[in-house]
Amino acid sequence: MTSSAQAEARRPRRPSGGPESLLDKAVLEFNARGYDATSMEDLSRAAGITKSSFYHHFAGKEALLRAALERALDGLFSALDDPPGVEPAVGPSERLRRIVTRQVRVLMDDLPYVTLLLRVRGNTPTERWALQRRKAYDAEIAALVRAAVDAGEIRAGVDPALAARLLSGLVNSVSEWYRPGRRGTASLPEDVARAIFAGVLPAADPA
Amino acid sequence: MTSSAQAEARRPRRPSGGPESLLDKAVLEFNARGYDATSMEDLSRAAGITKSSFYHHFAGKEALLRAALERALDGLFSALDDPPGVEPAVGPSERLRRIVTRQVRVLMDDLPYVTLLLRVRGNTPTERWALQRRKAYDAEIAALVRAAVDAGEIRAGVDPALAARLLSGLVNSVSEWYRPGRRGTASLPEDVARAIFAGVLPAADPA
DNA sequence: GTCGCCTGACCGATCGTTCGGTCGGAGAGC
DNA sequence: GCTCTCCGACCGAACGATCGGTCAGGCGAC
DSSP: OOSTHHHHTTSOSSTTOHHHHHHHHHHHHHHHHOTTTOOHHHHHHHHTSOHHHHHHHOSOHHHHHHHHHHHHHHHHHHTTSOOTTSOOOSSHHHHHHHHHHHHHHHHHHTHHHHHHHHTOOOOSHHHHHHHHHHHHHHHHHHHHHHHHHHTTOBOTTOOHHHHHHHHHHHHHGGGGTOOTTOTTOTTHHHHHHHHHHHOSSOBOOOO | OOSHHHHHTTSOSSTTOHHHHHHHHHHHHHHHHOTTTOOHHHHHHHHTSOHHHHHHHOSOHHHHHHHHHHHHHHHHHHTTSOOTTSOOOSSHHHHHHHHHHHHHHHHHHTHHHHHHHHTOOOOSHHHHHHHHHHHHHHHHHHHHHHHHHHTTOBOTTOOHHHHHHHHHHHHHGGGGTOOTTOTTOTTHHHHHHHHHHHOSSOBOOOO
16 A cells, blocks of 8 residues: 555545445335336435436346345345354254344344345346245255254144244244334344244243 | 026126126236236236226226225234124233134135235325225234233233234235145144244243 | 227326436546 | 546436326127
């Protein structure tokens, strides 16, 4: 670094803020109105530039969607593995508990991106590609649930396929109401995990 | 009935099948592609008539949505009350259990309509109206959850507001994967209720 | 004839996208 | 220090396509 200008040079000359900032704003618009109902003019207005300027940073509307879904999927799959340095879980049930808490955290951190992913319908090749990757993720969860049932860690009579669907539904539903900055959400990942294993409305212990 | 033709006369001269059949087909298209991404031409093609013929039965696209959402909301609210002749539940917890099972049944019976409702974003006055009615429904559920916690029927430490959201999320997630005609879904309403009160993955009893 | 149902042709508006051109800061040459 | 050139960011105008919706009329049953 011969001068500080080298590091500072990343600052854009105009107020757009670069592709990352544009993507952030676009995803918010997509979530507010829905992808199809959001026009390129909506996006450029939210970004403070003209429609044609937007095409200088992104190839088109679908490229924007692709970039957003990619980020969401990467986040999701990162929840499958323990962070480096952590000793592996003892059984499938404990592994599931860790995944659930991590997935909720991903959902909270990348809320707009994951929300967008969860609403994809499959209208375009990009959307179908995302749907397929999401299906692969769900299959991993389902396999773990099956392993936990087979290991005898789960009460007899629970259908693994149904349990896996309800588990995903419960976890993902957080995206429909969680908003960052809410008080009392620091324990949300653990709260959701507790709801999975003990019930959303567990009966009171007989006093 | 002076002749058998009288009963048969309901059969249309042309293949449309009347407003109800049109609404059924339209809702299926809405769910497959999303409301905004579905054009009136898609709808008329699915119904086997031309676009302009469609306007003979419905005032427009939004009227179609309104009729569908109305049906979904009526179904939802019908789950709040016991059917006539049934003695009332003893406590809020038992009342919640009955509502959950009935709501799942409504979801299974009117799957496309409820699915459409659960995806509404609020872009038009009709959508905002539906969102408002749905919010009122959720408030009823939340009040019941609070009552169950206050009555001491739920394990101490459970946050009523969070529990109500997770409950709705778990129940409504059924719409994302349930398809009529699946085997082993006769017990689904009770299975979901069990997951709410005992957990999606309840720990095995120590043998 | 009349009425219910249906049709093809057409409307203005808006869609995602493209294109030619403007603007201003950065770097090179002197 | 002062030009000259370059280039990335930006813009206005317009493209063909498609959108939701309209309209005047045809056709068959009663």
